[in-house]
Amino acid sequence: MQLDKISRNILSILQQDARITNQNLADRVGLSPxxxxxxxxxxxxxxxxxxxxxxxDLAALCRTVTVIATVSLKDQSTDAFRAFQQTAEAIPEVVECYTVSGSFDIFLRIIAPDMSRYNKINDRLLDVLPGMVNISSHVVLNTGKPFRGYPLDELLDS
Structure with a gap:
């Protein structure tokens, strides 16, 4: 789908405020409602x-531990990746899962209520392919820049 400037502007505005009224959105992009x-x-x-x-705002709602986990699989088969990803998808606390290139294979972001629960999640992930999974855990101490939308102008102009 080709996007003109108005549609790109609509996407940018909705990323920042998905609850904006149609009237306000129309006013901001110069269209009729x-x-x-x-x-x-x-x-x-x-x-x-x-x-x-x-x-x-999880910090205002409850206590949590955020862990960035990098995963290396010794078995590089499609079946091994599929088995690991299916297990990760089935764990509600695994909120993001990416297959990546580089020195590890999978990147996970895990939000757990405490370290005890994280350890159980870690054990479950290790048990998917016994002896074939290496997980390196990185506990997030501070979020310097939370995700708040994609830089559409920069991405679409290149």
Whole structure:
């Protein structure tokens, strides 16, 4: 789908405020409310936006431990990767899972209520392929820049 400047602007605004009213969004991008709503619906139908999520302030809500885990698999087969990823997907506390290139194979972001629960998650991941998984855990001490949307102008102009 080709995006003109208005559609790109709509995407940028919705990244920052998904609860903006259609009227305010239309005003900000210079469209009538009906034209703006039609564009948003087309962007949704094309799969370019959605689902809409709320950002929860976990520190205000409860105590948590965030762990960045890098995983190396000794078995580089497709079946081994699939088995590990299926297990990671089944663990609710694993909130992100990426297969990556470089010195390790998989990158995980895990949010657990405490280290005891993290240790259980770690053990479960190690047991997927006994003796074939190496996990290096990095406890997050501070979040310097939380994710707040993609830099669309920079990405789409290159």
């Amino acid at each position: 009906s034209s703006c709503l039609n564009r948003v619906r087309k962007l949704e139908q094309a799969g370019l936006i959605g689902p809409y999520l709320g950002v929860v």
